[in-house]
Amino acid sequence: MPADLVLAIETSCDETAVALAGAEGNHLVSRVASQIAIHAPYGGVVPELASRNHSADLRPLIDAVLREAGVALSDIGLVAATSGPGLASSLLIGDTTAKALAVGLGCPFYSINHMEGHLLSPFIEQGREVGKHVALIVSGGHTLLIEVEGTARYRLLGSTKDDAAGEAFDKVGKMLGLPYPGGPSIARLAAGGRVDAFDFPRSMIHSGDLSFSFSGLKTSALHLREKLATPPGDAELADFCASFQEAIVDVLVAKLLQAAEHSGVRLVTVSGGVSCNLRLRERIVEACAGAGLEAVLAAAAYSTDNAAMIAFAAASRRRAGIPPSSLSSDIDPNLKLA
Numbered sequence: 270m271p272a273d274l275v276l277a278i279e280t281s282c283d284e285t286a287v288a289l290a291g292a293e294g295n296h297l298v299s300r301v302a303s304q305i306a307i308h309a310p311y312g313g314v315v316p317e318l319a320s321r322n323h324s325a326d327l328r329p330l331i332d333a334v335l336r337e338a339g340v341a342l343s344d345i346g347l348v349a350a351t352s353g354p355g356l357a358s359s360l361l362i363g364d365t366t367a368k369a370l371a372v373g374l375g376c377p378f379y380s381i382n383h384m385e386g387h388l389l390s391p392f393i394e395q396g397r398e399v400g401k402h403v404a405l406i407v408s409g410g411h412t413l414l415i416e417v418e419g420t421a422r423y424r425l426l427g428s429t430k431d432d433a434a435g436e437a438f439d440k441v442g443k444m445l446g447l448p449y450p451g452g453p454s455i456a457r458l459a460a461g462g463r464v465d466a467f468d469f470p471r472s473m474i475h476s477g478d479l480s481f482s483f484s485g486l487k488t489s490a491l492h493l494r495e496k497l498a499t500p501p502g503d504a505e506l507a508d509f510c511a512s513f514q515e516a517i518v519d520v521l522v523a524k525l526l527q528a529a530e531h532s533g534v535r536l537v538t539v540s541g542g543v544s545c546n547l548r549l550r551e552r553i554v555e556a557c558a559g560a561g562l563e564a565v566l567a568a569a570a571y572s573t574d575n576a577a578m579i580a581f582a583a584a585s586r587r588r589a590g591i592p593p594s595s596l597s598s599d600i601d602p603n604l605k606l607a
């Protein structure tokens with residue numbers, strides 16, 4: 270068997286992730302060693318704890334992935350790792366491990382932008398080329414609208430001027446005393462609430478550009494929380510979460526449609542941790558159907574941080590004729606996608 274498998278490592282933040290893919294980036298095995306429980310008592314990611322745990326978990330995770338796939342290291346023909354954006358001390362663990370493996374195996378190394386991983390993740394199970402479309406990436410650190418011509422051909426249409434959508438979920442979750450991370454906690458409670466019970470702002474929805482702003486929403490959450498009983502009742506907490514979530518969803522859906530119209534595309538994709546949100550998914554599917562757009566949403570397993578998306582991005586880059594990265598390439602905590 271030729272050594273043509275892709276091994277990818279993702280350690281940009283608090284999840285240690287390893288994946289194995291076929292030569293085309295097709296998913297074989299993807300594993301994530303979650304650190305959520307480790308950081309939960311602190312209400313956010315503690316960088317030193319994250320890198321120490323990456324260091325401890327990475328090697329056993331690589332072994333586990335190879336074992337699950339029934340392959341040996343010698344079957345690997347390409348190694349990839351996330352080089353940014355993210356926490357420097359976390360990125361370094363995956364980057365150096367991947368480079369060491371590439372040297373040992375004598376195979377190419379691709380350093381991958383984490384946001385490109387998210388951006389391409391909706392295509393993992395599609396079996397079609399990455400064509401012209403508009404991508405909405407909504408994660409804990411970023412809210413981006415990107416015009417995509419093909420792999421590695423990206424143009425930034427808009428981003429957030431302050432907080433990212435996931436960050437707004439997390440900060441408001443913390444404000445409400447909900448378990449970390451706030452996004453899934455708010456989404457869970459929102460399922461039983463009324464979306465129009467509280468009046469949250471839809472900042473910049475009609476700004477005429479494709480930028481976002483979510484910090485005003487956080488401030489109004491702080492004020493509206495004072496209307497809740499202490500401690501809040503179950504019904505009013507559900508209403509609060511549903512109304513808050515709806516404000517974010519309204520803005521994301523509106524801006525995605527505006528961006529599609531601006532770029533004249535018929536295809537849109539949505540990715541990143543917040544794309545797990547069921548209300549967002551439902552509203553995007555409905556709005557795109559109404560506007561005659563095709564919407565491809567990242568599968569739940571590829572929405573939050575994972576290495577399958579890094580493997581796919583590396584394979585897509587190789588297929589697009591982009592040469593491997595230098596082994597002396599550096600990580601970049603502030604790496605930009607476009």
Ligand code: KG4
Nearest residue numbers: 408409410435450452453542543546573574
């Ligand atoms: O992409 P991701 O795993 O990590 C980053 O690259 O940031 O995204 C994590 C973000 C967190 O802010 C988390 O609260 C949010 O995704 N998230 C959600 C949901 N699941 C995860 N936000 C809203 N609803 C969800 N169901």
Ligand code: ZN
Nearest residue numbers: 408542573574
């Ligand atoms: Zn991410």
